[in-house]
Amino acid sequence: MSDVPNDLKYSKTHEWVKDNGDGTLTVGITDHAQEALGDIVFVEAPEVGRKVGAGEATAVVESVKAASDIYSPLAGEIVEANAILTDTPDAINTSPYEDGWIFRFAPSDMSALDALLNAAAYEQVVEEED
Amino acid sequence: MLIHEQSRPGRRAGAQAPLTKPEIQDIPAGLRRRSRPALPEVSEMQAVRHYTRLSQRNFSIDTHFYPLGSCTMKYNPRACNSLAMLPGFLGRHPLAPDTHGQGVLACLHDLQEILKSVTGMHAVSLAPSAGAQGEFAGVAMIRAYHRSRGDHARTEILVPDAAHGTNPASAVMCGFKVREIPTGDDGDVDLAALEAAVGPQTAGIMLTNPSTVGVFDRNIQAIARTVHTAGGLLYYDGANLNAILGKVRPGDMGFDVIHMNLHKTFSTPHGGGGPGAGPVGVSPRLEPFLPVPLVARDGDAYRWLTESERPDSIGRLNAFGGNMGILLRAYVYARMLGREGMGRVAEFATLNANYLMARLKEAGFEAAYPQRRASHEFIVTLKPESRQFGVNAMDFAKRLLDYGYHAPTTYFPLLVPECLLIEPTETESKEDLDGFVEAMIAIRREARENPELVKGAPHTMPVRRLDDVRAARHLDLAWRPGASEDVNG
Numbered sequence: 001m002s003d004v005p006n007d008l009k010y011s012k013t014h015e016w017v018k019d020n021g022d023g024t025l026t027v028g029i030t031d032h033a034q035e036a037l038g039d040i041v042f043v044e045a046p047e048v049g050r051k052v053g054a055g056e057a058t059a060v061v062e063s064v065k066a067a068s069d070i071y072s073p074l075a076g077e078i079v080e081a082n083a084i085l086t087d088t089p090d091a092i093n094t095s096p097y098e099d100g101w102i103f104r105f106a107p108s109d110m111s112a113l114d115a116l117l118n119a120a121a122y123e124q125v126v127e128e129e130d
Numbered sequence: 131m132l133i134h135e136q137s138r139p140g141r142r143a144g145a146q147a148p149l150t151k152p153e154i155q156d157i158p159a160g161l162r163r164r165s166r167p168a169l170p171e172v173s174e175m176q177a178v179r180h181y182t183r184l185s186q187r188n189f190s191i192d193t194h195f196y197p198l199g200s201c202t203m204k205y206n207p208r209a210c211n212s213l214a215m216l217p218g219f220l221g222r223h224p225l226a227p228d229t230h231g232q233g234v235l236a237c238l239h240d241l242q243e244i245l246k247s248v249t250g251m252h253a254v255s256l257a258p259s260a261g262a263q264g265e266f267a268g269v270a271m272i273r274a275y276h277r278s279r280g281d282h283a284r285t286e287i288l289v290p291d292a293a294h295g296t297n298p299a300s301a302v303m304c305g306f307k308v309r310e311i312p313t314g315d316d317g318d319v320d321l322a323a324l325e326a327a328v329g330p331q332t333a334g335i336m337l338t339n340p341s342t343v344g345v346f347d348r349n350i351q352a353i354a355r356t357v358h359t360a361g362g363l364l365y366y367d368g369a370n371l372n373a374i375l376g377k378v379r380p381g382d383m384g385f386d387v388i389h390m391n392l393h394k395t396f397s398t399p400h401g402g403g404g405p406g407a408g409p410v411g412v413s414p415r416l417e418p419f420l421p422v423p424l425v426a427r428d429g430d431a432y433r434w435l436t437e438s439e440r441p442d443s444i445g446r447l448n449a450f451g452g453n454m455g456i457l458l459r460a461y462v463y464a465r466m467l468g469r470e471g472m473g474r475v476a477e478f479a480t481l482n483a484n485y486l487m488a489r490l491k492e493a494g495f496e497a498a499y500p501q502r503r504a505s506h507e508f509i510v511t512l513k514p515e516s517r518q519f520g521v522n523a524m525d526f527a528k529r530l531l532d533y534g535y536h537a538p539t540t541y542f543p544l545l546v547p548e549c550l551l552i553e554p555t556e557t558e559s560k561e562d563l564d565g566f567v568e569a570m571i572a573i574r575r576e577a578r579e580n581p582e583l584v585k586g587a588p589h590t591m592p593v594r595r596l597d598d599v600r601a602a603r604h605l606d607l608a609w610r611p612g613a614s615e616d617v618n619g
Binding site for chain 2: 036041
């Protein structure tokens with residue numbers, strides 16, 4: 001069973017979301033997602049300042065198997081992209097919840113965060129997919 | 131070994147060496163190179179052996195079963211080659227006047243008519259020189275159509291997730307936003323999701339039918355109605371045309387534009403990046419926008435139609451008249467098949483795919499859509515094998531090489547995990563199909579008894595499994611002097 005930390009929120013499309021407590025959220029892909037994708041070779045990160053809608057394709061993660069869109073779980077504005085992924089995209093494989101975060105953004109409505117899945121609900125999504 | 135590594139200074143292929151120094155006085159001194167180019171210096175025998183050896187390392191349709199899903203790797207009849215290489219075709223200068231090329235123009239005009247007839251479209255342009263260019267032309271015509279009506283609000287192209295992988299890229303290239311439409315559990319487009327997605331922003335939908343999950347969408351008429359009612363157009367990706375050739379016509383399904391991959395369905399050689407040919411066919415409302423040139427017939431005379439006769443055309447996609455040699459091969463192929471032969475292509479392509487699927491299912495492999503009849507291709511998911519033995523679809527694919535089979539398409543379409551997309555085509559014999567099934571069974575036995583053997587495959591190829599990650603990040607594409615010493619030293 002893949003790792004699903006309790007203190008994060010999740011989307012059905014396998015992104016995790018972390019509340020940084022300063023009005024910004026950090027987004028990455030889950031352990032289950034990185035395992036399914038296989039070795040990541042390239043990450044196309046969003047530009048800082050870009051406005052994204054909820055569910056909008058915001059970044060692209062390319063693995064030896066496939067290129068996959070990463071969706072912004074909420075509407076907001078991009079604040080930062082993880083620079084280390086340019087040279088070490090495989091950080092997503094080795095550390096999906098820490099070093100392998102993909103982008104940070106300021107949501108226009110922080111309360112929408114509550115509508116995302118908690119760890120238990122996400123685990124169920126993964127199980128149903130299997 | 132690279133041919134550069136066999137190079138010895140001063141070695142020559144005598145028969146090929148020019149006897150006199152080339153005349154370069156008419157090239158301005160500043161543009162002449164001062165050093166010799168780093169070309170390999172080898173004997174003629176060495177060059178012949180080197181390239182013959184390389185060609186023997188190829189997996190090709192002439193040497194191996196090549197069930198690469200969605201690519202239609204079928205036999206390329208030698209007769210098409212011989213006839214397309216008649217000296218009159220080969221020697222024709224592309225700038226020769228129409229009056230000096232009536233024969234080739236007649237063939238191309240005939241090919242336009244044949245493609246119209248077999249797809250049910252109103253008009254055809256042969257100009258695009260690849261499938262991707264055909265897609266670009268098709269979407270560009272959709273854009274031109276909406277603009278010509280002053281309808282600038284249509285900014286979205288709908289693409290089902292079971293469409294061909296290139297479709298979203300073509301839509302984006304033409305400036306559209308892509309909205310993905312999900313596929314239902316039965317493999318058909320999710321109609322409710324489609325209904326919810328269409329609107330005044332819908333420029334069109336790009337569909338592959340049969341889709342990349344290998345089933346024919348039974349709701350195609352409802353899809354056409356929904357998109358047309360919303361004011362959008364229907365684009366048919368011809369990637370899987372082999373399944374319905376001579377049986378069902380995209381024009382009759384309600385499509386407004388189609389591109390055909392002659393290098394797939396019409397059996398011209400492909401692989402290695404080309405050359406291809408991607409003619410486009412259109413319904414009457416898109417006809418003014420067809421890319422040029424077209425071939426027109428006035429009585430017994432044929433002539434090119436270019437920008438001056440076709441002012442609303444989206445324009446030219448290449449110099450001259452497309453990939454002429456490929457178009458001629460496709461023309462010969464179509465004439466050899468005739469109307470009935472085209473239907474036979476679809477019959478045997480689907481028969482072979484369904485036979486192969488039935489045998490693999492019988493052997494215990496899991497079909498992704500077991501309740502559906504396959505079209506000309508089908509999906510096997512190796513999720514059970516991956517879970518039980520830790521051996522995934524890529525491992526199976528690599529091990530198939532050791533057994534003498536080109537791997538099927540892996541990990542595409544993305545909506546089926548651990549998948550192989552298998553397309554045998556109509557030109558394989560029952561014995562060859564049976565051999566492939568035996569290989570799959572043998573590999574699964576190995577996966578159970580000796581998984582490391584499969585995970586380490588291939589074992590018999592000139593190169594072992596490549597490090598995909600490193601290859602993608604550290605490209606090594608160009609030879610430079612001294613590089614071989616680095617490697618050998």
